[in-house]
Amino acid sequence: MSFDVEQAEIVSTLKSMLADEMDLGLVAHEIDENVPLLEDGLGLDSIVIVELIASVERRFDFEFQDADLRTSSFESLTALAGVIRRRREQ
Amino acid sequence: MSATGTATPGIGRRIPSSSSGYSLQCALNDVQTAGPVGAILWGLGIAEVKTARRLAAKGIASMQVRIDRALFNDHDRRNAIYSTDGVANCRVAMDQFSEQRGVTSFILMGNCACATFCLNAAIADPRVVGLILTNPHVTKRQLLRTSLWRKLSDPGTWRRFAAGGMSLRENLVGALALIGGRIRERLVGERHSAARRPFSDLELPDNLGEELAKLCARGVQVLIVCATTDDSLYYLRTEYGAVLDELQNQGKLKFEEVAASAHVFSTDDQASSLLNEAISHWVEMATFTCG
Numbered sequence: 162m163s164f165d166v167e168q169a170e171i172v173s174t175l176k177s178m179l180a181d182e183m184d185l186g187l188v189a190h191e192i193d194e195n196v197p198l199l200e201d202g203l204g205l206d207s208i209v210i211v212e213l214i215a216s217v218e219r220r221f222d223f224e225f226q227d228a229d230l231r232t233s234s235f236e237s238l239t240a241l242a243g244v245i246r247r248r249r250e251q
Numbered sequence: 252m253s254a255t256g257t258a259t260p261g262i263g264r265r266i267p268s269s270s271s272g273y274s275l276q277c278a279l280n281d282v283q284t285a286g287p288v289g290a291i292l293w294g295l296g297i298a299e300v301k302t303a304r305r306l307a308a309k310g311i312a313s314m315q316v317r318i319d320r321a322l323f324n325d326h327d328r329r330n331a332i333y334s335t336d337g338v339a340n341c342r343v344a345m346d347q348f349s350e351q352r353g354v355t356s357f358i359l360m361g362n363c364a365c366a367t368f369c370l371n372a373a374i375a376d377p378r379v380v381g382l383i384l385t386n387p388h389v390t391k392r393q394l395l396r397t398s399l400w401r402k403l404s405d406p407g408t409w410r411r412f413a414a415g416g417m418s419l420r421e422n423l424v425g426a427l428a429l430i431g432g433r434i435r436e437r438l439v440g441e442r443h444s445a446a447r448r449p450f451s452d453l454e455l456p457d458n459l460g461e462e463l464a465k466l467c468a469r470g471v472q473v474l475i476v477c478a479t480t481d482d483s484l485y486y487l488r489t490e491y492g493a494v495l496d497e498l499q500n501q502g503k504l505k506f507e508e509v510a511a512s513a514h515v516f517s518t519d520d521q522a523s524s525l526l527n528e529a530i531s532h533w534v535e536m537a538t539f540t541c542g
Contacts (some may be wrong), residue, residue, distance in 0.1 A: 165538045207295040211278045211315065214300060227527070231520040 164205045171221075171242040172202075178216055179238075183209055194238035202237070210235055217241070265319070266347045269339030273322050273332070277344065279351060280304070280313040287541045288380060289354030291316055291344045293365035296517030301527050302360065305496040311358065313357030316340075330364060330453065332421060337368025338375055338401045345378055348423045356380040356541040358472075362516055364388045368452040373470045373471060374462055380539045386514055390454050397489050426468040456516070460494035467503035470540035476526055478511040506531050 172194045180189035187203070196202035196212065200245075205213070218224050223247070225234075234244045265274040278295060280303040290306050292299045303313035318340070322328050332340075358381030359369035366387035373379035456462045457535050466473060474516040475482035475495070487495060487506070498504035507529045513519035516526045 207297075208276050208278060208317070210297060211295055211300055214297075227301055227304075227524075230297050230304075232297060232518065232539065233520070 168242050171245050172238050175238045198235050221245050269336045269343050274319045276317050278315045282307045282312045286310050288356045288539045289348050292356040293361035298517035298523035305527050305531050316344045326527055333364045334451040334453040337370045341372035371452050384475045385476045386481045386483045389483050397486055460491045467498050472537040473504040476507045476529050478509050478513055480512045
């Protein structure tokens with residue numbers, strides 16, 4: 162699978178997770194993968210981030226390393242997808 | 252669930268606070284081989300997730316807690332709640348965690364205001380066996396007292412004053428208040444009275460050294476971490492440096508200065524990493540005496 166296709170698939174899955182599992186009132190196809198996840202962008206609460214971390218680990222079957230648990234990893238869905246893709250490659 | 256512990260379906264759970272009108276939100280981070288000690292971490296940031304996992308690796312389950320979102324984002328109302336309900340909410344969280352996981356002894360961790368009410372909760376509740384305090388909140392009164400007293404104790408201040416290099420008007424009011432307060436403390440023994448309690452959960456006890464010594468004698472393991480630029484470092488070193496050094500030399504307390512300018516560790520990745528290194532090292536060395 163090419164880099165772009167895999168990245169797009171992960172982003173799409175993340176959008177579905179936010180829309181379907183998080184009770185945030187978001188619609189998957191309306192989520193912009195490049196806006197910040199926190200206040201100024203999607204407006205996710207810190208507890209949603211904690212929930213998202215656990216959900217991502219379950220869905221993609223890996224565990225975030227310490228180095229991944231940085232604010233930059235959760236800057237946007239694109240950034241988060243990049244972290245997930247790198248962890249899956251290892 | 253992994254061996255090192257991950258967030259569980261307990262995420263997002265709401266529990267009633269100690270007062271009506273708001274709730275606490277919590278996330279449980281479970282551990283397969285959890286012992287009788289659990290950690291209450293005030294904060295739901297990514298940094299606290301990392302801390303929870305560091306603790307999980309040592310067999311300590313954690314509950315991350317925060318007051319609910321509407322209040323959390325309102326600075327004044329949040330601090331009012333911390334001030335009146337901080338200790339009570341620590342007790343609510345401990346009760347809840349105990350009910351959920353059978354944990355009987357607790358490590359409390361908080362930053363700034365949360366650190367200060369965690370300390371006051373530890374003083375008040377014998378279930379607390381460990382404390383991780385980062386940049387504990389120091390009131391303006393306490394800071395003013397410390398900086399003014401330092402100025403007044405410095406001969407250079409008086410030399411500058413005599414040479415006309417300082418404004419009498421600017422310093423007189425604070426100095427008189429300070430001197431008056433010190434005289435009153437000496438006369439009534441208020442400063443060192445064990446019976447005196449802080450007037451709010453958001454205030455470090457004025458007999459902090461004595462209280463820390465008592466906690467250590469009770470077997471409570473204490474880690475205090477301050478960022479280099481934080482007011483708390485200046486205050487603690489100036490007012491309680493000798494006591495902290497003594498307790499540290501006895502191996503009962505760890506007082507660490509982290510080279511960071513962050514007041515809130517959870518929003519600074521580098522500071523958060525340094526903090527978690529300090530926590531890992533402390534947990535490695537600490538022995539928690541369970542009740």
